[in-house]
Structure formats: C-alpha cells, structure tokens
Amino acid sequence: MTKASISAVPGLIATFLVLAAVLAGLAVLAARKLDRPVMLPALLTTSIAEILTVTLLPGTSGVEAGQCDSGLPVHLLTSSSSLLNMGLFIPGAAISVLLFRRPATTVASFIVFSGLVEFSQAVTPLGRSCSATDLAANATGALMGTALAVAWLRTRRQPQPLRRPGRDLIWGAGLAAVGAAALVGAFNSRVHAVDVVSADDHRQAVIDSADGSDQWLAAAAGDLFGDGTEIQQTGAEKDGPHLKVTATTNRGTISGWWPERTLEQAWATGNRGEPGKLSRAQAARVAHAFAERYFRDSVTGSEQATRPVGGEADAAYLVTFRRRHQGVLMPMRLDFTVTRAGRIIGFTSKTVKDPVLPQAVVTENAAREQAAEAAGGIATSAQLMAKQVGGQWRPLWLVGANNTDVWLDAVTGAKATPDK
Template sequence: MIEASVSAVPRLIVSFLIISVLLAVPTAFAAKSRKKPWALRTALAVCLAGIVAVTLLPGNAGLEAGQCDTSLSSRAFTSSSSLLNIALFTPGAFLAVLVFRRPVTVAAAFGLLSGSVELLQSVADTGRACTMTDIAANATGAVLGALAGAAWLFQRRKGLRNPVRDLVWGMGLAALSAAAVAGLIHFRIDSVDVAAMDDQREDFTQSAIAADDWITETAKGIYGSDVRILESSSEKQGTRLRATVNTNRGSLSGWWPERDLERAWSSDTRGDEGSLSQKEVAAAADTYARKWTPKNVAGSKQQIRPIGDGATKAYVVSYRRYSEGVLLPMRLDLTVTTTGRVIGFTARTIADPKLPPVTVDEAKARAVAKGATGLPTESALLLAQKISGEWRPIWLVGSGKEDIAIDAATGERIAKAE
C-alpha cells in the first residue's frame, strides 16, 4: 500500500532523492562507459528509485510482520490506492521496454518486482501491508507500461529483440514468479483476509446500531416514553450481541438479533403498599410477561411465592416449562409488587431441546447417588443440561455436601455438567 508513503511527503521526497542518486548516477556512468544511450537507462533507474522509495517507506498499515492480505478487493483497479500503484509501475515498465525491447520479459520482471516488494513489506517490520490488491494493481501497471512501450517501438518502426525468445522467457519468468510468490505466501506468510475483516466490522457496526435502537425503544416501552437514556452498549458474544441500556429509571439487557430480553431491573426496588391479591399479582405478571417475553410464557407453568411481609411485600412469579417431567432450560422470574408494578425480571430464552427418553426413575437415581457417596440422598431434580455439547435429561441428586449428576437416559454418572 502506497497511501502511507504519499501521506508522508517530506520523508518520501528525501528518500526518493537519496535512492535516485544511488541508482541513477552509477547507471549513467556505466552506460557512458559502455557507449550506450544513457538518458533512458538513467530515467529507468529513477523510476526504480521511485518504486523503492514509495513501496518500502515505513508506515502504519495495520497488519503485523509476517502477514499478508490475500483477499482481492472489489475496487482493486478503481480505488485511489490502486490507481496510484498502477501509475507507479507503468513508467518504469514503459522505459524498460524502450531500453531492452523485450515487452513480455519486462512485464514479467516488473510483476516479479511487485511480488518481491509485497513480500518484503510483509516480512520486514516496517508497518507496511502486503496485499494481493497491490500485487494485482502493480502487475497491471507493468503490463500497461510494457504494452505502451511495445506500441511506441512499433510506431517508431523499431523491432523487438527476438520476439519468440522474449515470449518464452517472459512467460516462463511470469509462471515461476507467480509460483514462487504464491508458495512463499502459502508456506511462510500468514494469510489475512482484510476484506472479510472489514465486512465483519461493518456488519458488527450495523448490528450494534440496530441492537442499540431496539434496546432503547424497548426501554422506553418498559420504563415510559419520557425515560432518560444514560448509556447503551453492545457486546459481541459468539454470533450475537448482548445489548444493554441504563436509564434514570432502571436497566435493561437483551440479545440481538433474536430480540430476546434477558434482564430488567428498576432503580426503585422498594415494595409498594398495594391491595392486589396474590391471584391478581399473578395475572398482572402474566400480562407483562406475555408482552415482553412471550417465548418464555408459551407452554410454561406459572408459580408464585411471596417475598417479604407486611404492606410492602412483593411476589416472585416464575415460569418453567417441562417435557415428560424434565425441567427444560428456559427460565423466567419476575418480581412484582402488590400494585402490579414489575420491579424486575430475569429471563433465559432457549429453544426447547430434543431429549432422549428417560429410562431411569427417581428411585434408581437416588440409589446410584447413594452408592457413589455412601450418604443418604436429600433431594432429586430431573432437568435438561448440556453434556459435551449435547442436551441430556439429568437427575441432579443432592447427597450430603455434593450434588450427583446422573444421565436419566443411560443411568451413567456424569462427572461434570455444562
């Protein structure tokens, strides 16, 4: 990438002048001593100095040493950076054809130069980026320069030097260069798909904006349209985002793109002195839950229990779903006051897993647990848990200070459940 060099114009000019002197002066003297036309050769040396200065000047391209962007941008030949790369290699190839009169070999040689420069950018810790887009643009410039040089010679009626040999040597050099560059990138360089990374960043940005809009609007629905938003954020977890918003009346979090609410909690956690009965509180909780967490209500059983006492007591209203006696992983718990105000809730929204049939009853599970610990069992709960990435029906048996997990389909003891 040459944008870094173009943006550092003072350093670029100084570097170019120094390299030009180092290359052009010896070239001119050598040409004169051999009684060869020195002007074209000197100009070619200056072009090569420009390529070296522009491509190898230290910069900050964002890739680490030993990495190469092997993606090919859709703007490989239209972006400003690509056009600069094309323009950088075209004059040198043009002049080289005028000097050597072998356009195919010149194009292949400048293509090899392009690949060598990009590999050097990769292995040298100079902050420059090796990219396939640059190689393609540089090679395009080399081909255009070689074609322009051949056309100039044809117009001036100056023949090429052994066209057949030029074709054979040029095609062979091009093939060997491509194989060598591809091999080095494959075996010695870490390939990085920057285009895909950019797409992922763009997708994350767009998803984060959508998640922020959703969680903010939901907070206004829960806490009131006049609520003041203090802050919001999105955190990537796996393939989805956890969106969170804090307001002057409470907090709220949920999952995007599923739009599943996870937790809400009011900043006012005191109980209200209301007059609703337990049945009426349960009805108020059900109306709220069906509006904001409908996936957790469908097919679930509602349970309610009081917390606290006196005029400000509240209730915890829970929703649980069962399949053939197995407690499924979804959860929903709401804390509701006697005025019907929902102080907060926690939800775990998971699609009901398909489980193998239960073949081990509670009595057998308790016997296995007692045999494992030598202690009498105190409780037993049949629930779905993930074991090695697979949902299984599990007996969780309390035995002394240890809970024993037993696969309810096979009767085997589980060392550790997820």
C-alpha cells in the first residue's frame, strides 16, 4: 500500500502537510489547555497524519473493492513495500510510548488502527489494496517502535519508566481482544478473501521456470514455418512439474513441453494443402528430416507411413510414425501434414516412453471371436495396443464388431475399459 502511494508524490505531500498541520494544531491546543508539553503530542499527530495520508490517499492500484489479499506474509522481510510499511508505523508507536508510557496499550492501539486502515481500503473505492501482509508489516513496525521506545526509557534510568505496567497489560489485552473480534466480524461480513500472494508466487514461479523456453520455441517455429517467422505472443501454463509453453507467430501457432524440450503440436495459419509435384517419398523425407531434429526418440524404431489426403485444391500428405513392441502398438504418436509443395503445415505429437507390459497371450483370432460373441455380430477389425487401465499399462485388444468397439485385456481375456 505504501509503495503505490509514494508514486503520487505531489498529491501525497500536499495532503500530508494540510492534514498534519490540522491535527498537530489541535494537539498543541489540547496540550496547552491541559498545561502539558506540546512537542510529543504534535509529533504523534504528525505521524498519524503520515499514516492516514500514505494509506488512504486514493490511487489506481489494488484489488477490487470488497476484496482483501489473505495470503500469508511470506515476503514480510523481503518485500520493499512491507519494509516501507514497517517504517511507517515505527515512529508513531515509539512516540506514543514516550508520551503515554503504556507499551501494551500502544501496540494494541496501533494494530487495531492498522486493521481499520486495511478494512477501509477493502470496502471503499479508493483504488488501494487491502492485504494481510500489510497488516503484518504494520504490526511489526508498531512492535519495533514500541521496543525501541521502551529500551530508550530504560536507559534513562528513571525510577518508574512505565506507568502501571499491570494495568497497561490488561488494557492492552482487552483492547486487542475487542478490536480483533470487531475487525474479524467486519471483514467476514463485508470483505471477500483472495490469496493474491499465492497467485503472484505461482505466476512468478511459472515465469522463472519458463526461462529459456521462448528462445527454444522461437527456433522450432522458425525451422517449421520458415524464414521471416516472428513471435507475436507467448504463454506458459504449469502442469505439475512440467510447463506447457505456447507461441503465436505471424505464420501459425506452436506448443510444447518445458524443460523436456518436446514439441506437442503446431499448425500454420490457413493450414490447407496446396498443389505441387511432391511425391509420397519426398513428403516422407520432409517430415522425417524435421522429426529427426525434434522427435528423435519418437522416430527411433518407428514405422513410417505416408498417404495422400485432401483433394486437388488442398492436396497434402499425412506422414505418421508408430512403434510396436512384440506386436503391441505403443502409445507414442507423431503425425505430420505436408503439402504437395513440400511445406509442413502442421503436426501433432504424443511423446510417451514405451511402457513395460506383461506378455500378451490372447491371440487375435481369440479376441475376434470373443468380441463378436459379446457384440452379437461379426468382428471387422482388431488392433493390439498399449493402454492404461486404472493407471497401469496393459496390452489391450481393440476389436470392432457390430459397429461397436470392444476392449479386451490381452493377458486375461477379460473386458477392459481404458483410462480416458
């Protein structure tokens, strides 16, 4: 709250001078009427004027009205804003102790005062941010100021540096209890808690973990879409320990996983085929060259197939890479779309390590017969592939029978339902 206000220095100084003059003037008049020294009352009211000006001067920052950041003050001693807040409350608390000689009541008063300030920031459209971190920083500043003043009084070696310590402690505890109850009730009824600290930390963690991903993705986009490719926008989204990074360019979009440096998919703008004289073998070589650079693990040991797609106006080739172990189709997938002019206009990739599977014992004929019997028709196709069932990799037969798909465990022969 403090850091944002300091940016509006002209308005801040003018408001502070006016408010300090009014409050200090009233304090001086009251002290003279009571025949008391005027310096400490004037300094105390000046400090309060500073707090009010800095914390409640309208600004353009902060969360929405009616909200308060409830995040834990994990950056209390490292945030420049928190340190400024501490410094803001130290003088007032110290002067109050020197004036009244009641440290417990002073600490309680300034903490309740800070809570009122944060509540005012939350419920009024001042453009200021209510924050649990600010409250903790203010309370820390009040404690520090009080401790400094008490230490100063004790160095003066006066017979009774503090006035009625027992009564002060009771008053302080009572004020703290009543003030805390009132503030908790007010906040619960009028303010919605949001964890901005956690959101900011998460956002910063994503930014930090994505360091270097932009350059990698830009290089991949340039290799795919050609010279003149320019990054227009990038994004990153956390997914457990991984980071999905995306980039929008002037020629298309591309995404991948970081820090694994594995691409996921890309599509050119206007991703339609185009006429040309590229043969099927040439299209396969175009896709293979790009795959060797960015998908070497997927290419190794894979079967490559190429088939034409589209019509004359949008002619293209679909180049696929698949891998089998002992007849079982592995979960890895890699597909390229290459135009007849030799341009890759898109690809999709599923980079999954080949799982270790139990030995399949159910034959294709047995799977077809069982599926046909279960579906009440004739089995028209059968494919043995690795799928997860209950989080465990299993070899499953996918059999098409009577216009339905029947999944059978190739080890037990039982019906199975693959995980989504």
